Amino acid sequence: MDKYFLYARKSTDEEDRQVLSIESQIDELKEFAAKEKLEIVASLCEAKTAKEPGRKIFNEMLKRIEKGEANGIIAWHPDRLARNPVDGGQVIYLTDRDKIQNLKFPTFWFENTPQGKFMLNIAFGQSKYYVDNLSENVKRGLRQKLRRGEWPSMAPLGYFNDPKSRKVLIEKREAKIVKKIFAMYLTGDWTLDALAKWCNTKAKIKSHWGHPFSASMMQNMLKNTFYVGVFTYWDETYQGSHDTFISRDLFDKARAMMRKRGRAREVKKHNFAFLGLMKCASCGCYITAESQKGHTYYRCTKKKGKCETKFLREEALVEQMRATLTSHSIRDDWADKMLAKLDTEKERNEQTTKALAQEKKDTLIVVEKKLDNLLDAKLERSISTSEYLSKKDTLVNEKVRIEEKFAQLRGEGLVWLEPMREFILLSKQAKKVAISRDLLEIKNSMKNIGSNFLLKGKTLRFEAHLGWAVAAQSASFSSWCAQEESNLQPWA
Numbered sequence: 001m002d003k004y005f006l007y008a009r010k011s012t013d014e015e016d017r018q019v020l021s022i023e024s025q026i027d028e029l030k031e032f033a034a035k036e037k038l039e040i041v042a043s044l045c046e047a048k049t050a051k052e053p054g055r056k057i058f059n060e061m062l063k064r065i066e067k068g069e070a071n072g073i074i075a076w077h078p079d080r081l082a083r084n085p086v087d088g089g090q091v092i093y094l095t096d097r098d099k100i101q102n103l104k105f106p107t108f109w110f111e112n113t114p115q116g117k118f119m120l121n122i123a124f125g126q127s128k129y130y131v132d133n134l135s136e137n138v139k140r141g142l143r144q145k146l147r148r149g150e151w152p153s154m155a156p157l158g159y160f161n162d163p164k165s166r167k168v169l170i171e172k173r174e175a176k177i178v179k180k181i182f183a184m185y186l187t188g189d190w191t192l193d194a195l196a197k198w199c200n201t202k203a204k205i206k207s208h209w210g211h212p213f214s215a216s217m218m219q220n221m222l223k224n225t226f227y228v229g230v231f232t233y234w235d236e237t238y239q240g241s242h243d244t245f246i247s248r249d250l251f252d253k254a255r256a257m258m259r260k261r262g263r264a265r266e267v268k269k270h271n272f273a274f275l276g277l278m279k280c281a282s283c284g285c286y287i288t289a290e291s292q293k294g295h296t297y298y299r300c301t302k303k304k305g306k307c308e309t310k311f312l313r314e315e316a317l318v319e320q321m322r323a324t325l326t327s328h329s330i331r332d333d334w335a336d337k338m339l340a341k342l343d344t345e346k347e348r349n350e351q352t353t354k355a356l357a358q359e360k361k362d363t364l365i366v367v368e369k370k371l372d373n374l375l376d377a378k379l380e381r382s383i384s385t386s387e388y389l390s391k392k393d394t395l396v397n398e399k400v401r402i403e404e405k406f407a408q409l410r411g412e413g414l415v416w417l418e419p420m421r422e423f424i425l426l427s428k429q430a431k432k433v434a435i436s437r438d439l440l441e442i443k444n445s446m447k448n449i450g451s452n453f454l455l456k457g458k459t460l461r462f463e464a465h466l467g468w469a470v471a472a473q474s475a476s477f478s479s480w481c482a483q484e485e486s487n488l489q490p491w492a
């Protein structure tokens with residue numbers, strides 16, 4: 001196991017002004033070490049500049065590394081270790097001879113390769129320009145990597161970052177386990193928690209970040225599109241060039257399962273079907289719901305003080321709703337007859353509309369012709385400019401009025417047909433819903449019929465929507481009703 005010195009430094013230099021205090025550096029580094037599971041031999045700190053070589057504690061640390069007390073250093077950033085080529089060179093020389101196996105920085109990624117050492121050297125070289133420029137180059141390299149469809153970060157479970165090819169490859173043993181996790185989840189017998197527990201205790205795998213598996217990690221894994229060859233980096237989606245071992249079908253099924261379960265939990269959370277639907281008739285507060293001994297009760301929240309309204313059992317409430325829905329439903333044969341009538345009416349309306357359209361066309365042609373003549377007259381100079389302008393104004397306005405008038409006629413004919421059809425269909429449906437066991441369906445159906453639901457004593461009251469309201473306002477509908485009234489008895 002690697003052993004590390006923890007090294008923190010802050011000088012009074014202008015350059016160090018923005019740097020964390022020594023105490024904060026130590027705190028952060030200890031936390032970082034714990035997360036990364038790094039063993040610390042000793043924590044060292046000094047308040048000296050690193051511009052000049054010759055820091056006492058730093059030099060002692062390097063000597064102790066030379067002796068083999070530790071083989072790594074943890075620091076906030078390379079510039080905490082060195083800001084001059086001599087000290088920087090010493091550190092790199094130690095890595096060259098494997099006296100230092102690893103350098104860890106929360107703010108800088110070091111890899112013990114020639115490229116890594118090169119970057120480290122530049123980070124030591126204190127020139128901000130170089131470091132910035134370098135990070136620009138690194139970004140450019142990153143963009144190229146992304147364009148090639150290569151995942152630029154830590155490989156997810158089932159894959160590993162191959163240091164040779166610098167690509168993400170399938171890790172066969174892990175891939176097998178990932179596949180198994182997908183299959184287990186699809187059985188429906190495993191919760192995310194249970195899967196996480198299974199991974200931690202039975203599966204003999206470790207997460208790549210070193211943390212124990214959690215439910216949210218399981219969830220992220222099951223919906224990680226990386227497994228089907230697509231990944232997102234900084235909100236942009238890329239087609240990955242890596243090989244896959246999870247089929248699209250398996251993946252889609254897992255997503256569907258997750259959505260289904262998510263909904264199931266949501267429904268469970270609010271399992272009071274009529275919560276928020278009613279207000280108390282005597283005090284105006286909302287009616288809330290509670291569960292006791294396996295029954296659901298609805299009662300006044302009494303937010304405005306004392307209220308006499310008693311609770312109502314859900315069964316009794318539903319009973320009343322069923323009765324209401326039944327009484328508001330139309331007999332099927334009547335509903336069908338009315339729908340057929342509506343179809344006839346719609347057809348008649350379409351014919352009228354067609355006739356109106358023709359009439360409009362004819363009228364407009366006359367006006368257009370007049371406008372043409374007027375222009376001719378102007379070109380022949382048989383009328384004055386002022387005469388032309390005034391007559392044109394009249395004709396253009398006439399044209400617009402004709403168009404408006406026909407648009408209005410057309411709209412009037414249709415306005416009640418669609419609400420009426422909807423109303424009949426809902427009424428027809430109401431009696432089916434009345435015997436439904438789905439309370440949400442009953443609630444929605446009640447909302448189709450009325451609004452302002454009140455609980456008065458133990459009785460449900462509401463204002464019925466005038467299903468006919470929109471329709472009844474239309475003159476054409478009234479006459480249609482009058483015409484049919486004698487032989488129409490729609491209510492069951």
Ligand SMILES: [Zn+2]
Binds near residue numbers: 283302308
């Ligand atoms: Zn009340």
